[in-house]
Amino acid sequence: MAGEAASALGLSMAVLAEDPGDAACAVAAEVVLGSPLVEAELRALARRCDVITFDHEQVDLALLAALKEDGVVIRPGLDTLAMAVDKAHMRAVLVEAGVAVPAHIVVETGSGDETAGAVTGFGAEHGWPIVLKIARGGYDGKGVWVAGDPAEAAAIMAPLTGTVLVEELVPLEAELAVMVARRPSGQSVAWPAVETAQVGGVCREVLVPGRWPPEVIAQAGMLGQQVAELAGAVGVLAVELFWSRGQLLVNEIAARPHNSGHWTIEGSVTSQFENHLRAVLDLPLGSGAPQHAQVASVNLFGGPAGEDPAALLARGLAIPGAHIHLYGKGARPGRKLGHVTVCGDDAALVREQAWAAALALGTPRPDGLRLPEGVS
Amino acid sequence: MAGEAASALGLSMAVLAEDPGDAACAVAAEVVLGSPLVEAELRALARRCDVITFDHEQVDLALLAALKEDGVVIRPGLDTLAMAVDKAHMRAVLVEAGVAVPAHIVVETGSGDETAGAVTGFGAEHGWPIVLKIARGGYDGKGVWVAGDPAEAAAIMAPLTGTVLVEELVPLEAELAVMVARRPSGQSVAWPAVETAQVGGVCREVLVPGRWPPEVIAQAGMLGQQVAELAGAVGVLAVELFWSRGQLLVNEIAARPHNSGHWTIEGSVTSQFENHLRAVLDLPLGSGAPQHAQVASVNLFGGPAGEDPAALLARGLAIPGAHIHLYGKGARPGRKLGHVTVCGDDAALVREQAWAAALALGTPRPDGLRLPEGVS
Numbered sequence: 001m002a003g004e005a006a007s008a009l010g011l012s013m014a015v016l017a018e019d020p021g022d023a024a025c026a027v028a029a030e031v032v033l034g035s036p037l038v039e040a041e042l043r044a045l046a047r048r049c050d051v052i053t054f055d056h057e058q059v060d061l062a063l064l065a066a067l068k069e070d071g072v073v074i075r076p077g078l079d080t081l082a083m084a085v086d087k088a089h090m091r092a093v094l095v096e097a098g099v100a101v102p103a104h105i106v107v108e109t110g111s112g113d114e115t116a117g118a119v120t121g122f123g124a125e126h127g128w129p130i131v132l133k134i135a136r137g138g139y140d141g142k143g144v145w146v147a148g149d150p151a152e153a154a155a156i157m158a159p160l161t162g163t164v165l166v167e168e169l170v171p172l173e174a175e176l177a178v179m180v181a182r183r184p185s186g187q188s189v190a191w192p193a194v195e196t197a198q199v200g201g202v203c204r205e206v207l208v209p210g211r212w213p214p215e216v217i218a219q220a221g222m223l224g225q226q227v228a229e230l231a232g233a234v235g236v237l238a239v240e241l242f243w244s245r246g247q248l249l250v251n252e253i254a255a256r257p258h259n260s261g262h263w264t265i266e267g268s269v270t271s272q273f274e275n276h277l278r279a280v281l282d283l284p285l286g287s288g289a290p291q292h293a294q295v296a297s298v299n300l301f302g303g304p305a306g307e308d309p310a311a312l313l314a315r316g317l318a319i320p321g322a323h324i325h326l327y328g329k330g331a332r333p334g335r336k337l338g339h340v341t342v343c344g345d346d347a348a349l350v351r352e353q354a355w356a357a358a359l360a361l362g363t364p365r366p367d368g369l370r371l372p373e374g375v376s
Numbered sequence: 377m378a379g380e381a382a383s384a385l386g387l388s389m390a391v392l393a394e395d396p397g398d399a400a401c402a403v404a405a406e407v408v409l410g411s412p413l414v415e416a417e418l419r420a421l422a423r424r425c426d427v428i429t430f431d432h433e434q435v436d437l438a439l440l441a442a443l444k445e446d447g448v449v450i451r452p453g454l455d456t457l458a459m460a461v462d463k464a465h466m467r468a469v470l471v472e473a474g475v476a477v478p479a480h481i482v483v484e485t486g487s488g489d490e491t492a493g494a495v496t497g498f499g500a501e502h503g504w505p506i507v508l509k510i511a512r513g514g515y516d517g518k519g520v521w522v523a524g525d526p527a528e529a530a531a532i533m534a535p536l537t538g539t540v541l542v543e544e545l546v547p548l549e550a551e552l553a554v555m556v557a558r559r560p561s562g563q564s565v566a567w568p569a570v571e572t573a574q575v576g577g578v579c580r581e582v583l584v585p586g587r588w589p590p591e592v593i594a595q596a597g598m599l600g601q602q603v604a605e606l607a608g609a610v611g612v613l614a615v616e617l618f619w620s621r622g623q624l625l626v627n628e629i630a631a632r633p634h635n636s637g638h639w640t641i642e643g644s645v646t647s648q649f650e651n652h653l654r655a656v657l658d659l660p661l662g663s664g665a666p667q668h669a670q671v672a673s674v675n676l677f678g679g680p681a682g683e684d685p686a687a688l689l690a691r692g693l694a695i696p697g698a699h700i701h702l703y704g705k706g707a708r709p710g711r712k713l714g715h716v717t718v719c720g721d722d723a724a725l726v727r728e729q730a731w732a733a734a735l736a737l738g739t740p741r742p743d744g745l746r747l748p749e750g751v752s
Contacts, residue, residue: 004380007403010686010702010714026405027383269697284694291667310386318660321645326386338386 001265001325002055002257003027005273011281016045023328024055039063046072053235053280054256057085058137075184075234075280076255083231084255088135088163097230099223100249102242104167106135109160119157119166120150126168132156135163140336141201174212174243175251177260178224181275182233184282189275191268191288193220196240196260199366202336203259207351208267208295216243223248231255236276259299262339264288266323267295292343296354300338300363302331307362309337315360316340321350322357331362348372377641377701378431378633379403381649387657392421399704400431415439422448429611429656430632433461434513451560451610451656452631459607460631464511464539473606475599476625478618480543482511485536495533495542496526502544508532511539516712517577550588550619551627553636554600557651558609560658565651567644567664569596572616572636575742578712579635583727584643584671592619599624607631612652635675638715640664642699643671668719672730676714676739678707683738685713691736692716697726698733710740724748 003024006013014030015022025031030048034041037060046052051073061082068074076084083090088106095101105122107115123130132153134143146169147153157164175196182188195210196203209217224239227250231237238258242249261272270278270286278285300309308331309316309324316324319342326338340361342353352372359365359375379400382389390406391398401407406424410417413436422428427449437458444450452460459466464482471477481498483491499506508529510519522545523529533540551572558564571586572579585593600615603626607613614634618625637648646654646662654661676685684707685692685700692700695718702714716737718729728748735741735751 001384003403004383007380007704008377008701009689010704012402012704026388027379027403029402278693283690286693287696313385314659317654317662320663325384328383328386328388 001262001271002273002276005271005277009274009277011277014045014048016041026328036060037063039066042067051075051280053276054081056256057081057139057254059085061085076237077232077234080231080233080237080255084253086135086163087133087138087165087252090253091165093230094227094250097226099227099230100247102131102167102170102249102251104165107164107166109157109162109164115157116150116154119153122166123147123150123153129169131165131167131169133165133167134160135165140203141198144201170242170244170249172242172244174210176210176212176216176220176241176243176248177206177258178220178239178241179236179258179261179264179272179288180224180228180233180239181236181272181279181285181288182228183279183285184234186229187285188225188228189270189285189288190221190224191261191264191272192290193217193224193241194260194263197366197369199369202299204299204366204369205351205354206260206263206295206297207347208263208290208297212243216248220248223250227253235280236261236272259339262325263295263297263341265325266341267292267297267343293345294347294350295341295343296347296351297339297341298354298358298363299336300326300340300358300361302333302335302337303362303364304333306331306333309361309363312361316357319353319357319360321353324357324361334364377638377647378649378652381647381653385650385653387653390421390424392417402704412436413439415442418443427451427656429652430457432632433457433515433630435461437461452613453608453610456607456609456613456631460629462511462539463509463514463541463628466629467541469606470603470626473602475603475606476623478507478543478546478625478627480541483540483542485533485538485540491533492526492530495529498542499523499526499529505545507541507543507545509541509543510536511541516579517574520577546618546620546625548618548620550586552586552588552592552596552617552619552624553582553634554596554615554617555612555634555637555640555648555664556600556604556609556615557612557648557655557661557664558604559655559661560610562605563661564601564604565646565661565664566597566600567637567640567648568666569593569600569617570636570639573742573745575745578675580675580742580745581727581730582636582639582671582673583723584639584666584673588619592624596624599626603629611656612637612648635715638701639671639673639717641701642717643668643673643719668726669721670723670726671717671719672723672727673715673717674730674734674739675712676702676716676734676737678709678711678713679738679740680709682707682709683740685737685739688737692733695729695733695736697729700733700737707738 012029015024015028129148178193228237238254240252257272265271323341340357342350344350355375388405391400391404505524554569571583604613614630616628633648641647699717716733718726720726731751
């Protein structure tokens with residue numbers, strides 16, 4: 001999607017990809033085969049680019065620091081990336097600045113009884129169940145577990161290495177997300193906060209503006225701006241929020257275009273992808289104002305019997321107003337393969353149409369998320 | 377732009393290009409180097425594609441007919457392409473069906489006195505000046521001349537070969553255009569008719585809906601649908617219209633996404649590029665409904681002193697609401713390099729912003745087209 005935005009602006013995008021079949025390669029002007037964790041391959045990319053940016057967090061900060069030393073322009077910068085790749089560090093920065101986050105402690109695996117004692121003590125204080133998260137490398141629900149008691153916590157921790165975040169299971173009224181684009185100068189643009197629904201830690205739908213009153217949306221927006229500033233973000237920053245007990249807590253951040261911002265392609269004046277490119281190139285940002293009263297965006301997944309949205313495109317496109325985005329990835333059961341966005345005036349109708357298209361495209365019904373009445 | 381739409385739908389686009397530097401190559405999943413006029417090269421493309429479609433009319437109909445014989449799927453079909461590549465044939469089909477077109481005759485060059493006599497007779501009947509157009513190969517004002525008298529007509533005709541259309545100089549109140557997308561089944565979707573402004577035969581701006589009353593817009597839409605049906609179009613068809621003496625006349629058709637439809641990318645529910653792909657793949661079409669009360673789209677050209685919009689991007693993006701599309705082509709004075717679209721509620725404001733962005737991007741002021749007051 002960043003490649004499509006780059007093409008429209010006449011920008012030439014080179015992609016570092018491990019597999020020439022990766023979807024981004026099809027739309028990139030140049031492809032460098034390699035890994036972002038291998039210095040020579042990362043340098044091969046850098047030689048072709050004015051600016052290096054990212055669409056995931058699986059990066060080696062030391063390697064990026066070495067490139068930066070040699071004058072390679074890396075945006076977002078290393079401080080922002082350090083927060084994005086390490087949840088423990090991110091939490092520490094936010095706590096230091098007085099930003100509300102879920103109650104948590106940070107423990108190191110391999111410290112035996114001491115760690116087990118800390119986890120048990122945390123559970124006793126905040127109540128079981130608790131949440132365990134690896135500080136680095138988790139995504140889309142991977143690397144996150146809920147433990148009901150000390151024994152279960154110990155069993156989850158046993159195979160883990162590195163730093164683990166031990167966290168209260170926050171009683172959620174809603175999950176919100178806010179996207180902010182920020183230039184090197186600090187100039188920033190925010191999109192309206194949205195409501196997201198996750199199942200098993202995986203985002204299933206994004207509703208704009210969602211069910212929450214304007215003051216909550218406005219407060220979320222300000223919190224997003226504050227976090228983007230704290231992180232010194234350049235490019236797009238996604239801030240995932242919990243709305244709990246009348247308070248907004250910062251859960252996660254991502255220093256890149258994010259699933260919760262896909263709705264912006266059709267739903268707002270400027271998409272997150274275009275503003276990410278503008279921001280990392282230090283070009284004026286576009287407005288994040290919504291263009292419709294209501295937007296619903298639903299993620300597409302491979303079905304259990306091999307259902308592939310690419311093969312079902314005619315069914316999905318038959319749904320009025322369905323903007324379908326397929327990511328060019330091979331279908332596997334449960335793999336995220338695209339999303340569909342519907343814009344309009346009626347919250348119930350856009351959600352119904354988006355889900356109708358998703359189901360028509362083979363996406364399984366989500367467990368634990370009530371679909372609109374009319375959707376079959 | 378078709379490549380960007382293909383990417384979003386997860387479709388794989390292969391491009392036949394003579395130069396690997398052609399802009400479409402940067403966004404295409406596959407590139408076949410070659411010419412559409414060379415059989416082996418066209419067949420190399422065909423082997424990689426389920427459907428072949430076009431973004432210009434410089435095609436060899438006999439060659440395409442041979443491929444079709446061998447089962448290659450070509451959309452639009454040969455009958456539609458025959459109209460699009462030959463203005464004389466196009467006019468004959470329209471006249472036969474009773475569609476109003478400018479008064480004209482068709483003459484063959486190289487017939488000496490007979491042709492000269494026919495041209496002079498036409499001028500005497502319809503009044504001088506008259507318009508001369510080569511039937512094949514003209515575009516963007518190339519291949520079109522205005523002759524003030526028989527001597528000037530003879531001088532223009534002298535170096536030409538092939539068929540020439542001799543046409544009245546229609547007293548224009550406006551030029552309109554209508555885009556229609558049509559599937560093999562005949563199912564079609566039209567976008568609202570738009571007003572276009574040409575300078576020297578080159579489109580400079582597109583205004584939606586323009587200054588014309590709804591009944592003219594509606595009549596233009598119906599005429600577009602009629603022509604698309606007559607042409608048996610599959611894919612997108614552009615119909616360029618003259619509004620003259622209270623009547624709509626069909627001037628030209630193009631059987632592909634067209635400059636007068638670029639506004640649809642941001643301005644309507646479904647872009648002409650997406651619906652062209654949907655139509656040629658026989659997938660359900662999306663709505664062509666406008667999403668804004670007013671849209672202005674202004675073309676970008678290289679400036680006389682080498683001004684290049686790619687180098688002036690920061691200035692253009694600073695204009696609020698400017699959606700900039702650069703085509704990745706090298707800047708040359710007068711070369712069409714992109715377009716900018718602005719959507720909103722106020723016709724004067726969107727036109728002003730679009731022109732402000734175009735001038736900021738180095739596009740020269742057009743001769744003979746009055747710019748909005750506020751634009752500097």
